[in-house]
Amino acid sequence: MYTVCCDCGLEHHESVDYACRSCSGILLPAYEKTAATPLHETELNGIWKYHRYLPPVPKEYRVYMGEGTTPLIPSVSLGAKLGIGELYFKYEGGNPTGSYKDRIAAMGLSWARAAGRTACIGTTSGNAGAAVAAYAGRAGMPYHLYVLEHMAEAKLAQVLVHKAQVRKVKEFGTNPEVGELVFQRIFQAAVKRNWEVMITAYRYNPYAMEGVKTIAFELFEQLKGVPSHIYTPVGGGGLYCGIWKGFDELQADARSDGMPHLVAVQPEGCSNIVKAYKAGSPVPLDGPSSTSISGLQVPNPPDGKLVLQVMHKGGGSAVSVEDSMIWEAQELLAEQEGIFCEPAAAASVAGLIQTCRDGIDRSAMRIVCIVSGTGFKDSRRLSDMTQNLTVPCLEVSELDI
Numbered sequence: 001m002y003t004v005c006c007d008c009g010l011e012h013h014e015s016v017d018y019a020c021r022s023c024s025g026i027l028l029p030a031y032e033k034t035a036a037t038p039l040h041e042t043e044l045n046g047i048w049k050y051h052r053y054l055p056p057v058p059k060e061y062r063v064y065m066g067e068g069t070t071p072l073i074p075s076v077s078l079g080a081k082l083g084i085g086e087l088y089f090k091y092e093g094g095n096p097t098g099s100y101k102d103r104i105a106a107m108g109l110s111w112a113r114a115a116g117r118t119a120c121i122g123t124t125s126g127n128a129g130a131a132v133a134a135y136a137g138r139a140g141m142p143y144h145l146y147v148l149e150h151m152a153e154a155k156l157a158q159v160l161v162h163k164a165q166v167r168k169v170k171e172f173g174t175n176p177e178v179g180e181l182v183f184q185r186i187f188q189a190a191v192k193r194n195w196e197v198m199i200t201a202y203r204y205n206p207y208a209m210e211g212v213k214t215i216a217f218e219l220f221e222q223l224k225g226v227p228s229h230i231y232t233p234v235g236g237g238g239l240y241c242g243i244w245k246g247f248d249e250l251q252a253d254a255r256s257d258g259m260p261h262l263v264a265v266q267p268e269g270c271s272n273i274v275k276a277y278k279a280g281s282p283v284p285l286d287g288p289s290s291t292s293i294s295g296l297q298v299p300n301p302p303d304g305k306l307v308l309q310v311m312h313k314g315g316g317s318a319v320s321v322e323d324s325m326i327w328e329a330q331e332l333l334a335e336q337e338g339i340f341c342e343p344a345a346a347a348s349v350a351g352l353i354q355t356c357r358d359g360i361d362r363s364a365m366r367i368v369c370i371v372s373g374t375g376f377k378d379s380r381r382l383s384d385m386t387q388n389l390t391v392p393c394l395e396v397s398e399l400d401i
């Protein structure tokens, strides 16, 4: 494995860097492989099936607890209504801690163990913290986590269950200067103490993020080919980039002969990448976040530049949706498809519904929506969804059957 800078193209072959030595740009791992290298190893499970396409970690350091190999669920209702040839949901809520972040945590903690790190440290909007806390517990590594003052309750509880050392930081997430300081202190501490920085973006940890690519490999194997379109929610941008990178490597190795069109979906209230895409800007546009969708409130998306690189090369596009449309999509998935996901995860489906208003014929398309996390992640939304539904309580003599 070596790494390539996404800005200046400089290759780093010797030691392990987390940012470009020349321009501080984002590094993307690359691999020496031959066409004869099989994509997956049948006797291995989860992300490790694809270890030849992942940063090298000796077997004894790999952390595994059932992440990956998530179901690709065919739509029974929405696809037909929208006139789509084939519509599927890649349901990531089935991962051990309930979101696709487990793929990153499995890769990152394994990498950290192999590198002899003694702890890991990071920030989170919720799901990454839950995933890293669980995998750090399993890897026997302390986890120091700094979070926003108002983190989604169920996600904070999940972090606490796994006994991560959590600190809330006042004004973190609202005051950009505070954010900057927190990141600086985290990096200083990590270098000084030989800790791994577990922040889920290629910008901060390109090795851990390679775990996301396994979504692309699984889709390719499950569909026996490349879908025409993939809709994905976008917060920091790492999920989008990882999926793109996976398909790009399949194509580069001549396993596939095409790329999917990747649609990034953001809530209107935090649509910095959508606005940049429409304006032709290479970097996300500044602006505060006003969306209430937990997980997608990322005013400065760390991998935003990479996402926009993909789009400006013709590999994808971007669409924004109102929070209310995301909630409707979440309800629709639960009622008509049987899939209960968190609002951030339903954003992909809301984006698809929004795009389909253009009336284009989609009968020959094969579309996948990434449904990135389970519904139990957002307890406030869960009670909002159900509080007006009354459940009658009957005497046995009154049974209405």
Ligand SMILES: *Cc1c(COP(=O)(O)O)cnc(C)c1O
Binding pocket: 099, 100, 101, 127, 128, 200, 233, 234, 235, 236, 237, 238, 239, 240, 295, 296, 342, 344, 345, 372, 373
């Ligand atoms: C983190 C997360 C996202 C956004 O992923 P990014 O890599 O930050 O763009 C979407 N959905 C869920 C459930 C998440 O946990």
Ligand SMILES: [Zn+2]
Binding pocket: 005, 006, 007, 008, 009, 010, 020, 021, 022, 023, 024, 025
């Ligand atoms: Zn560079």
